[in-house]
Amino acid sequence: MSRLTRSWTRRLVVAAAILSLTGLALARAPSVSASPVSASSARSGDLHVTKECSQFTGLADSFCTITSSNLPAITVGSRIVYLQAAGATAVDSDVVLVVGPGDFALGHVVLSRLTHLGVITFSGGTGKFTWFHARIAVKPDPSIAFGWFWNGDYRFSPGEATKESSPVSGSARSGGLDLTKDCSLYTGLADSFCPIVSSNLLAITAGSREVALQAASATALDTDIVLVVGPGDFALGHVVLNRLTHLGVITFSGGTGELRWFHAHAVVNTSTKPVSENGHYRFSPGQETRES
Numbered sequence: 001m002s003r004l005t006r007s008w009t010r011r012l013v014v015a016a017a018i019l020s021l022t023g024l025a026l027a028r029a030p031s032v033s034a035s036p037v038s039a040s041s042a043r044s045g046d047l048h049v050t051k052e053c054s055q056f057t058g059l060a061d062s063f064c065t066i067t068s069s070n071l072p073a074i075t076v077g078s079r080i081v082y083l084q085a086a087g088a089t090a091v092d093s094d095v096v097l098v099v100g101p102g103d104f105a106l107g108h109v110v111l112s113r114l115t116h117l118g119v120i121t122f123s124g125g126t127g128k129f130t131w132f133h134a135r136i137a138v139k140p141d142p143s144i145a146f147g148w149f150w151n152g153d154y155r156f157s158p159g160e161a162t163k164e165s166s167p168v169s170g171s172a173r174s175g176g177l178d179l180t181k182d183c184s185l186y187t188g189l190a191d192s193f194c195p196i197v198s199s200n201l202l203a204i205t206a207g208s209r210e211v212a213l214q215a216a217s218a219t220a221l222d223t224d225i226v227l228v229v230g231p232g233d234f235a236l237g238h239v240v241l242n243r244l245t246h247l248g249v250i251t252f253s254g255g256t257g258e259l260r261w262f263h264a265h266a267v268v269n270t271s272t273k274p275v276s277e278n279g280h281y282r283f284s285p286g287q288e289t290r291e292s
Contacts, residue, residue, distance in 0.1 A: 044155035047071055047134055051080060054146040058086040061191045061211055071154060073128050075099055081191055083228045089113050096226055098213050103127035106256055116140050126236055131156045173283035177201060177264055180274040181210060188216040197274045201281060203258050205229060219243050233257035239268060246271040261285045
């Protein structure tokens with residue numbers, strides 16, 4: 001065999017070896033396009049939940065408790081908090097599915113108290129439920145007292161919330177925030193609340209409620225908050241407050257309706273009567289989409 005032939009033979013062998021190793025590496029490497037969010041088949045499906053409503057009184061901020069769920073993100077013991085009171089013949093209320101600190105979904109339920117049938121929908125939230133969407137049929141579970149079935153479908157759809165355009169513009173939608181609230185009805189228990197007494201921001205009306213989603217301890221309040229302004233209009237926040245010094249900080253970041261792009265940071269002083277919140281606010285369209 002000539003020297004030229006041997007040289008080309010060696011080159012072909014080396015090239016084949018490189019291609020073989022490259023193929024092996026690619027086969028073992030994870031796909032760049034595979035993500036837990038974009039893999040829609042793994043992030044959508046049927047939803048089957050049961051709940052018991054012995055704690056639901058029909059009043060605003062009463063709740064039902066999840067007793068089973070086929071979706072691991074919705075754990076047993078989670079609560080469905082109703083933000084508006086029920087009528088004599090129907091429940092037509094915004095709801096918050098409270099799974100844990102920082103993890104809750106926002107929705108709305110319409111249910112006939114005559115036929116005991118209804119529909120609940122969810123669209124977004126915080127933490128695990130930022131991209132959560134669901135549409136569910138509601139009906140009684142006759143096998144247990146105060147029992148109810150949820151049967152429907154769910155999906156996690158990243159970025160879907162950004163499809164809506166904001167009605168607000170930037171520079172005119174920021175400034176100082178000065179609120180007062182009456183906390184005489186606040187008990188320290190989960191889902192207790194303080195009504196707003198006064199506000200310098202027109203979007204937050206007197207009579208709105210700040211609902212605490214977790215209970216306070218003896219010395220501190222560290223809880224997620226829902227500022228309920230009206231049906232379809234509420235803001236999501238968190239407060240950390242020292243119950244000994246009576247001082248704390250409350251922050252808001254997004255919500256629904258008029259408060260969809262609402263962000264605020266304020267100092268809370270519970271030693272004043274009514275309680276004061278003083279800080280600044282802004283409406284920043286699309287800001288929440290920066291988080292991965």
